[in-house]
Amino acid sequence: VQLQASGGGLVQAGGSLRLSCAASGRTFSSYDVGWFQQGPGKEREFVAAIRWITGRTYYEDSVKGRFTISRDNAKKTVYLQMNNLKPEDTAVYYCAAAALLGSPRSRFDYEYWGQGTQVTVSS
Numbered sequence: 800v801q802l803q804a805s806g807g808g809l810v811q812a813g814g815s816l817r818l819s820c821a822a823s824g825r826t827f828s829s830y831d832v833g834w835f836q837q838g839p840g841k842e843r844e845f846v847a848a849i850r851w852i853t854g855r856t857y858y859e860d861s862v863k864g865r866f867t868i869s870r871d872n873a874k875k876t877v878y879l880q881m882n883n884l885k886p887e888d889t890a891v892y893y894c895a896a897a898a899l900l901g902s903p904r905s906r907f908d909y910e911y912w913g914q915g916t917q918v919t920v921s922s
Contacts, residue, residue, distance in 0.1 A: 820894030
């Protein structure tokens with residue numbers, strides 16, 4: 800599976816962006832997918848994830864109510880809708896996928912990673 804993240808950009812605080820994670824590979828619909836963020840000098844941190852079987856979603860506490868993860872298996876794409884963005888959301892955002900995901904919040908459980916897309920939120 801190859802992943803391509805896109806949709807990042809520069810936005811003012813309170814604005815919105817929608818990130819996309821497009822996948823190649825016929826079996827993408829059977830993968831769990833997550834989004835992570837990595838700020839300058841920080842480790843890569845969990846943001847959100849979605850299970851392929853149940854559709855269950857997971858969110859980091861600071862983004863609950865502002866971010867929504869969803870997927871379109873026909874388009875082999877997972878989205879991260881980000882609303883009410885804050886300067887602290889500034890980071891490079893990565894999507895990742897795993898066929899047998901253990902903990903959705905652990906970056907070590909993911910097998911495949913996209914290249915990242917920069918999100919910058921100005922105050």
